[in-house]
Amino acid sequence: MRTRLAIKIDTVLDRWFPERRVFLKSDTDTRFIRLHPGTQLVAFAGSSLLVAWAIVATAVILMDSIGSGNFREQAKRDQRTYQARLNDLAGQRDSRAAEAHAAQERFNAALTQISVMQSELLESETRRRELETGIEVIQSTLRGTMKDRETAREQIVALRERMDNGDASMAMDNSGAGAPMDFVATALAETAAERDQIARDAQDALLAADELSEQIAMMQDQNDAIFRQLEDAMTISVAPLDKMFRDAGMPTKQIIEQVRRGYSGQGGPLTPLSFSTRGEEPNADALRANRLLGQMDQLNLYRIAAQKAPFAVPVKNSFRFTSSFGFRRDPKTGGRRMHKGVDFAAPNGTPLYATADGVVVHAGWSSGYGRLVKIQHEFGIETRYAHMSKLRVKVGQRVSRGDRIGDMGASGRVTGVHLHYEVRVGGKAVNPMIYIKAANDVF
Incomplete structure (x- = not known):
């Protein structure tokens, strides 16, 4: 049985890969190398695999290069759009600040x-x-x-x-x-x-x-x-x-x-x-x-x-908004995640202030928040100030609006110096800009 099967295989191989001889001739002697059908099949299979691997690798490299180029261009476009939006927000903030100052005087x-x-x-x-x-x-x-x-x-x-x-x-x-x-x-x-x-x-x-x-x-x-x-x-x-x-x-x-x-x-x-x-x-x-x-x-x-109530901005010095409230692309992992506050970017050590009267319920390190201060206010409202470089209040301390509670820093899970500011009502995070904008329209 095995002999018949081997004969059939050899017959098929001979049809596609007939036995060949490679002659090596010198001045004094002539020799040859016999290439059996099996040897030719192995060489052909190896060569095919090598060529296929080269084609696939080249395609992957080309696709990755094209994709990287497109991603970089998209990232640049997003960055330009985001920068324009930030500039627009900064202009609106300055105009709101001027209006608020005039309204306060009135x-x-x-x-x-x-x-x-x-x-x-x-x-x-x-x-x-x-x-x-x-x-x-x-x-x-x-x-x-x-x-x-x-x-x-x-x-x-x-x-x-x-x-x-x-x-x-x-x-x-x-x-x-x-x-x-x-x-x-x-x-x-x-x-x-x-x-x-x-x-x-x-x-x-x-x-x-x-x-x-x-x-x-x-x-x-x-x-x-x-x-x-x-x-x-x-x-x-x-x-x-x-x-x-x-x-x-x-x-x-x-x-x-x-x-x-x-x-x-x-x-x-x-x-x-x-x-x-x-x-x-x-x-x-x-x-x-x-x-x-x-x-x-x-x-x-x-x-x-x-x-x-937190009708104030926690940063009085010059700053810029770097992230708003809501879903965003995570700066560390790149995935889509919920951002439960707003980010204010300014130099390291910029003074941070309480946005309303209240009692400090937390002042210390808290996982990804870094150095964190929590202040409990009336009406079930809580404010959080994260990523500080230095804390200037203690747990149980009563603070008033405008009291300095710490300095801006880059502690915790961050990509740079900024303040992560949260407002929670009944334990649920709400957009802090609701309070800031409402106060700007009056004060």
């Missing part, structure tokens, strides 16, 4: 004007009370004077009746009659003088009352103008703050109530005042003033809440 001027107007309003209200008290005194004096005048008139009538009826006490002889008559004449003259003086005092009191009424009317006009200016200022001041919280996705009513509960003791927000001191129902001006004080209280609560 806001401070409005607050100063509100404070001055509030002082003027309180002073005008005090003066109005004094004028009301003066009018009451004048009216009381006028009533007393009029009562005295009526009493004097009654005495004159009584004396005249006694004189007409010939009172027995006045029936005297001619030698003694002069004295009672002189007394009566003197009393009548004094009564007439008092009556005239009372009339003049009453006229003066009426004139003074008219003047006070005019002054009160002028003061009411001034108060109305002050009220209008205060109402306009409140509208201009409160509406942008309310919009800032709404743009950040924060429920304003719950936030205001939470701040109010935390500042309900002495030294907290303003509370409505009553301008009535006699137990009377408050008038329209008092209601209007209380409404304004309520708006001032709301403005104050908004300002307190704004200090407790």
Whole structure:
């Protein structure tokens, strides 16, 4: 069986690879090398494999070269696009910063004007009370004077009746009659003088009352103008703050109530005042003033809440955004991964600041974050500052907005010096630019 199979194989090989002889001839001798079909098959197979490997290797090298060239070109195009975007963002940031600075100045001027107007309003209200008290005194004096005048008139009538009826006490002889008559004449003259003086005092009191009424009317006009200016200022001041919280996705009513509960003791927000001191129902001006004080209280609560939420940028020096919030190409592995914050690039050692009031809950090394600071704020908000070169706070320390918490560095999993900044609400990462942009639109 094996012999037949071998014969068949040799027959096939002889057909394709017949036996060949290679002659080697020299000056004195001639030799040859016999190439059997099997040897030729092995040589042919080896040569084919070698040629195939060379073709495949050449194709791989060419494809890799072409792909690398395309990838480099794409990377360069992406880099140029990203650089243009960064430049555009830097320009927008600078314009926003200028607008924020101007808005802050306008806001401070409005607050100063509100404070001055509030002082003027309180002073005008005090003066109005004094004028009301003066009018009451004048009216009381006028009533007393009029009562005295009526009493004097009654005495004159009584004396005249006694004189007409010939009172027995006045029936005297001619030698003694002069004295009672002189007394009566003197009393009548004094009564007439008092009556005239009372009339003049009453006229003066009426004139003074008219003047006070005019002054009160002028003061009411001034108060109305002050009220209008205060109402306009409140509208201009409160509406942008309310919009800032709404743009950040924060429920304003719950936030205001939470701040109010935390500042309900002495030294907290303003509370409505009553301008009535006699137990009377408050008038329209008092209601209007209380409404304004309520708006001032709301403005104050908004300002307190704004200090407790991260409406600020953690870097005050010059910087550039190097990565935004969302999915991106990982700088280390090249894969697509979620970036839970924003990156600010600046020189090593650049100061970093807290973006809101809060308590430090972590200050130390944390795996890929490197040197990390976590600050817990009100309303369930937490901010994170990663890759620092130096920490300047400790766990449990209470910080305020603008306090320096560390220096920018390149610790942890990084490709260069930058700050990785995160904002988390209820443990879930949100885009920090929501808060930064909302604050830029107001401040």
